[in-house]
Amino acid sequence: MERIAIIGLGLIGGSLGLDLTRQGHSVIGIARRPETAQAALAMGAVTEAGTDLGLVAEAEVVFICTPIDVTVATAAAIVPYLAPAAVVTDVASVKGEIVPAIEALWPGFVGGHPMAGKAAAGLAVAEAGLFCDRPYVLTPTEATSPEALERVRAIATGLGASLAQCHPAQHDRAVAWISHLPVMVSSSLILACQQEADPDILALAQALASSGFKDTSRVGGGVPELGTLMARHNQSALLAALTQYQQQIDQLKTLIAAENWNSLHATLTQAQTARPGYLQLERSAASVRNS
Numbered sequence: 681m682e683r684i685a686i687i688g689l690g691l692i693g694g695s696l697g698l699d700l701t702r703q704g705h706s707v708i709g710i711a712r713r714p715e716t717a718q719a720a721l722a723m724g725a726v727t728e729a730g731t732d733l734g735l736v737a738e739a740e741v742v743f744i745c746t747p748i749d750v751t752v753a754t755a756a757a758i759v760p761y762l763a764p765a766a767v768v769t770d771v772a773s774v775k776g777e778i779v780p781a782i783e784a785l786w787p788g789f790v791g792g793h794p795m796a797g798k799a800a801a802g803l804a805v806a807e808a809g810l811f812c813d814r815p816y817v818l819t820p821t822e823a824t825s826p827e828a829l830e831r832v833r834a835i836a837t838g839l840g841a842s843l844a845q846c847h848p849a850q851h852d853r854a855v856a857w858i859s860h861l862p863v864m865v866s867s868s869l870i871l872a873c874q875q876e877a878d879p880d881i882l883a884l885a886q887a888l889a890s891s892g893f894k895d896t897s898r899v900g901g902g903v904p905e906l907g908t909l910m911a912r913h914n915q916s917a918l919l920a921a922l923t924q925y926q927q928q929i930d931q932l933k934t935l936i937a938a939e940n941w942n943s944l945h946a947t948l949t950q951a952q953t954a955r956p957g958y959l960q961l962e963r964s965a966a967s968v969r970n971s
Contacts, residue, residue, distance in 0.1 A: 681705050682835070685739035687754055689720045689729075691798060692771050693745030694806025697725035699839050702808060708735050719803055737761045741831060744770040748778070748909040755782045755789070762786065767828040773855060773906075774913040775819045775848035783823050790832045791819035791848055794841060795859070801903045809840070816841035819848040856917035858958065860910045861925060864918070866900030867907065 684700055685708040686693045693709070701707050701724055709726030710733060711717045717729035728735070736742050736758045746754050751772050762768070769792045772778050779791040796814040798805055816836040820829050836843055846854070876882040911918055935944040 682831075683708070683738055683740045684835075685710060685736045685742045686726065686745055687733070687736070687742065687758070688745035688747075689716050689725065689803050689806075690745065691801050691803070691806055691810075692794065692796075693743065694720060694723075694725045694803040695796075695808065695810035696743060696745065696771075696794075696839075698723070698806060698808040699811065700835075701725065701727055703838060708739055710735055716803055723803075723806075725803070725806060733758050734761045736766070737763065739763070739766060741835065742766060742768045744768065744772075747905070748772045748774055748913050751778055752781045752785075755785050759785055767825075767831045769832045772913075773859065773910060774852055776852045777913060779819055779821060779848040783821065787823070788825055788828045790824055790828050791821075791851075792832060792836070793817040793819070793851065793855075794836070794839075795855075796841075797902075799898065799902045801906070811836075812840035814841055815844055817844045817846065817851055819846060819851050821848065852914050853917045853920075856914055856921045860907075860914055860918045861921040863899045863902065863907045863910060864922060865925060866897050868900070870897050870900045 681704045683706045686697050686700075687710045689697065689709050689711045697707050697709055697720060706728070707726045709717055709720045709729040711720065711729065711731060714731055717726075717731060720726045721729045733754075740763070742758065742762070744751055744754050751770050755768060755770075758768075765788070767788045767790065768782065768786050769790045770778060770782070771792060771794055773793055773795075775791045775793065779789075782789045782791075794811050794814065794816045796810045816839065818829065818832060818836070833843060873885060874882070876885065932944070932947065934940075935947065
């Protein structure tokens with residue numbers, strides 16, 4: 681069993697702690713506020729907790745589960761306390777700028793991104809099993825220690841996650857399409873509906889909204905701070921994705937305005953055909969559960 685420190689006890693850090701403590705690891709939780717540290721202890725997400733970053737001195741593996749914009753600063757702050765052989769990893773949803781910055785600070789760093797979450801944030805919504813059957817991306821580079829990579833890989837595997845591995849730049853381009861773009865599109869859908877000028881029609885639309893709207897708008901109803909950080913730290917890839925999406929919307933507008941129903945049908949058929957390719961993990965998880 682490992683001695684693992686988790687810095688940042690929100691949804692991801694808390695859920696990670698719940699799983700790791702249940703597996704028998706010693707988990708040191710570090711939070712900004714004493715009340716958060718105490719709450720994590722009370723719910724069994726950690727075996728020890730406090731607000732002092734120096735607590736990482738006893739850890740063999742350190743997970744930085746802070747917001748994206750303070751991940752690098754947190755890594756810099758803990759370097760003086762780390763044991764020489766300590767492995768450090770993070771959970772940020774952007775890797776291109778974070779990985780090289782922390783690699784320059786600590787040789788035993790492995791970039792990571794568990795792709796699991798909820799619309800709500802905070803320790804109160806943490807849950808055991810959050811990462812099971814969800815993607816967990818590792819982003820090693822030429823500078824990554826093979827031993828450190830294997831340590832993080834083993835922990836992620838123990839969470840029941842589906843592991844993937846790629847270069848940090850590849851990660852950021854991919855998540856721009858399937859994670860960051862959907863947040864912006866979903867938010868735009870909600871805001872577009874809000875532009876209905878007739879309050880009676882708007883109220884009727886809200887009353888009639890069902891599963892289709894619920895599914896399509898879900899990530900747009902998430903934590904605004906997280907969406908803003910995604911855009912700020914993955915700006916280039918997200919702008920490229922938004923440009924391509926805007927072109928698709930313009931194409932649909934053109935086909936509908938021209939009453940070109942055959943071409944519209946063909947376009948929608950392409951989308952229908954392509955969608956299963958993005959649901960491979962869901963099918964794999966269902967296969968495992970049904971076996």
